[in-house]
Amino acid sequence: MEKLSKAKKILVISLSCSIIFLVSFIFIDDSVGQSKSPTAVRFASVPAIVEAPSHVAFQKKYFNEQGLDLSIEINPDGKTSLTHLFEGTVDIAAVMGTPVVYSSFDRSDFYIIAKMEHAKIHSAIARKDSGITGKNSIKGKRIAVMLGTSGHFFLDSWLIFNQLTPSEVDLVNLNGPEAVKAIEKGDVDAMFYWFPFPNMAKKVLGDIGFELSSNHHVPGSWVIVVKKDYAHKNPEIIKRFLKAILKAVNFIEKEPEASMRIHSSLSGVDASILSNIFTQMDFRLCLDQELLLDLEDQARWIIRYGYTAHKKVPNYLNYIYPDILKAVNPEAVTLISGD
Template sequence: MPQSGRKAIWLAAGAVLVAGLAIGIWLGWRPAVSAPPALESLVIATNTDYLGACPVVAARDQGYFRAQQLHVQLQPHSSGKQALGAMLSRQADMATVADIPIAFAALSGTPVQVFGTIFRTSQDHGVVARRDHGIRQAADLKGKLIGVTLGTSGHFALEVFLNRLHLDTDDVQLRNYPPDRLMPALLAGEVDAVSAWEPFLGLAEQRLGATALRFSGQDIYESIYNMVAPSAYLRQHPQTAVRLLRALEQGERYCREHPAAASAFLKQLTPEGRKALLATWPSHHFGLELDQSLLLVLEDQSRWAIKQGLSSANKVPNFLDYIYLDGMKAVNPAEVTVIY
């Protein structure tokens, strides 16, 4: 073979070798493509009859949890206090709960943390009284027997309401009931009035008809509805919290933008009740946040619980210890206004 031919063959072989080395180097140095997270199952204890649970229900029903590789089971309860109890007894991984049970958990040193607020409203607490028990105006509650679930937001809201009337709990008689026993007690006439939240108040009004007299005030109490989990769970599953919050962000947006469809999960509503709820829908706040106001409310509620002898604690906790910031800082840092 002529020398020029051998030279051409060697040049071609060298080019192939260089190309092969280059491809090998590129394959060895290119970033590894991470596999999507495995589908993770978790249980959320929540009050599925409460409007504030809408972002959680929407995230499940609209597939937002599934899109984040989460298989979520909703465990129904009649109050946030019960939902929190289920979580603490390890029947659930997380819970939705208003502010008051969080304050009591902190007073007892229970290691739980709020990792997102999903709903606020000032219109879902109040008192429903029976006109046929001699109650025509709010002042007539003095001396009356009022059903309430002690240690809940209904209890706290009643205390604030009575203070506005220049009364306190010594001026009325309180009878403690589980949340789902309040309405039967009122309907049966066991009590003169009940202090509670929706949907119990609306259902009691519907059942009593003209006999019902409702008292409420938008400036008395704002319910702040939150996602909570054990502190250890959040430390061990930080990415689960992030994925869950991303799904809830879509869920709360769905609740804001599609009220008629979103309200369908409230099965107990009558057509009239649903119409009334939709009329007030814009006044309820669906939004994912961690706001400094939550800490201030928890501090006020803790002082109230200590003063009333509802807790054996003698000082207000540092509520920063009961807030988990990392999840929200990863998902929507602009909505984190907690001072830390």
Template sequence: MQRNLIASLAALAVLSSASGCSSGAARMDSIAVAWSPFESTALVWIAQEQQFFSRNSLAITLRKYDTGVGSLDGVVNGEADLVVGPTEFPLVGRAFQNTKIRTVASIAKSEFIYVVGRKDRGVEKAADLKGKRVGTTARTIAEFFLGRYLELNGLTLKDVILVDVTAPADWVEAVVRGDIDAIATAQPYANSAKERLGANATILSAQSSRPLFAQVIATEAWINKHPELVTKFLRALAQAEEYVRNPAQAKAVVQQSLNLDAAYMETVWSQNQFSLSLDQSLIAAMEDEARWMIKNDLTAENQMPNFLDYIYEDSLKQVKPEAVNIIR
């Protein structure tokens, strides 16, 4: 009798343990996250490596794209639940198309768009770009900053021969081969082009001290269905933001995650401010970019969207209320 009782209790313990494991597994929520390989996504890699996602009951599946535009397209096309890293510029383009998406947070303010030119083609300053073949990738923030840089220096996009360079390998190779005279592109590609050209390279900062905003974006429908997952995701990123206060460890995580050179990381780390935010400067940037798109005939629309309709504040207000500064 006692032996049977012990056996029964042991069996019950096994069943309870199995049930507990099953219940624990069920509490993990899955999110498919689109991303592109730029260091402005640092908080994501830190959250993944430090297990902040799993500690917030999230199981993350990462899906890589070449550009921020491509990663945002992935979310719009249903290939991922949310996207990390695209800038505000493709969001502006999507707003003109009335695409039902929203940014839930900025995760970095960054300055990493450069124009790299060939000295043997006469490119040493902004004015030298007139009449030259200048490559960039259409619909990306690099195209906007190239246009803005030209305008700040008395030129327009019509003053250059614009070449749409879409393949990541060509962001470096096209200017190295001499297919184009200059390329407007992001880091780390700008740095690679500079190194490959050596003494023949001219490098110009296209942003002129104006930061871009790396975003976390999802469709309106997904956010409405999963607001608690948005909050969990941002909570994990907020924990990663705290970890950035240990810059040596944070750099090491991002360097390894993105397979970047240590010297390069030292150079570009200070060009990024890694923090969660939703502030009025983001709205101002999007409005400026919308005006630029209208002026340069990059949209058939002539009325600026209301960008407040493309901001979702609720989750960030729960996680980091002091970071939300949007005027409504």
């Protein structure tokens, strides 16, 4: 009987120790989880409407929900953002495909991890008092464009479509905000850019401004880019980043008015300029075959006009990294990789 009593005591003590150990383990594990600080991520964005999903994700704290302490810089254009990525001052950059294609001729240390599908955002604005009335009167005119960007590709495509050449116009290399000021003052006769700059120009020009027909031209894919070493070292961080963007896309679809106000506040673009286009954007995060075709088309354009000394179109499958988006949303990746 005494032996049985001792055995019971030992059992009780053992159970008590086990419970104390488990409680201590849970407490310690929980405290470690709570004390774990969010991961810092530096992101380069722009005021263009294509960045509305990232702006919504930032303002709605979707990045925070994913354990990311995201800092965001707003640059006038994606070309600047891509430069900052290569300089190492940001980790992730959103940019139109044109600067990416230009860079692909000289370096291969970056990946496109996603594309933001969207509606047409490029347009051309001219001054009536410049003598421009349409495609046939643009020869010899001063045209504002930012060289090496999707606006440049847009202009050249427009000229080709209208049986003109770049040598028949006087190009003035300006960024978006500079172009708006230049056309307002009459320093240029027309401008070829992406939203919101043509819309801002129309607003300041009033009755003397008009839009040149360009419905056949929808240049460039809006892409999210990282350095290759960052992608290989931080796939989970990128995965969480994309999850936040996807949540923002869903919010925009359900709450377009609220989303427009958020984008307006962060981008500085007046809501009155956004209202006519925002609900038409139809955002979708993906990696599709259209992206590959677009990159190749722009590469051929760059080679054809001698904007690079290279003569061969790069293999853009080496510049697209679908694994992370595929892990987040398999249906979003329809790119044929050839594996």
